[in-house]
Amino acid sequence: MIHLVIGGARSGKSSFAERQARESGLPVTYVATGEARDDEMSARIAHHRERRPTAWRTVEEPLMLADALVREAAAERCLLVDCLTLWLANAMFAKREDETDKLLAILPKLPGHVITVSNEVGWGIVPENALARRFRDEQGRLNQRIAAIADRVTLVAAGLPLTLKI
Secondary structure (H helix, E strand, O other), X not given: OEXXXXXXXXXXXXXXXXXXXXXXXXXXEEEEOXXXXXXXXXXXXXXXXXXXXXXXXXXXXXXXHHHHHXXXXXXXXXXXXXXXXXXXXXXXXXXXXXXXXXXHXXXXXXXXXXXXXXXXXXXXXXXXXXXXHHHHHHHHHHHHHHHHHOOEEEEEEOOEEEEEXX
């Protein structure tokens, strides 16, 4: 079971995904893709850590996401990946965009329940610089590809979930 949770920044998508993981009734492994490279990101990571139940296992993997998911997936486990947006930025920065194909190849084969969180970045203004425009385009393509293989897709806006695919 693959569930894509998508929404804008601060839309409530992570909270919704965490609730879905709790309600799965399965042991949860939280796969964090963010890195604390500045004070703002450190604060965001701390906020997410405080929200998580202490029983959840946390795996930090900013780049080799497919490998981490293969290692952690199990039939009676829920993996929560937060978030694909930070992961894609890391992969692009490291010039490891082949990681996207690896992720898309293994996702449908994983046992258990996988919840992925991703930002919808295409609803804002067109970025001024070429790199930001390229990232926006790549993120949109990744979201489409994940949605195509997902069993369920939920859009979260203003904290409210809207089911797009069941």
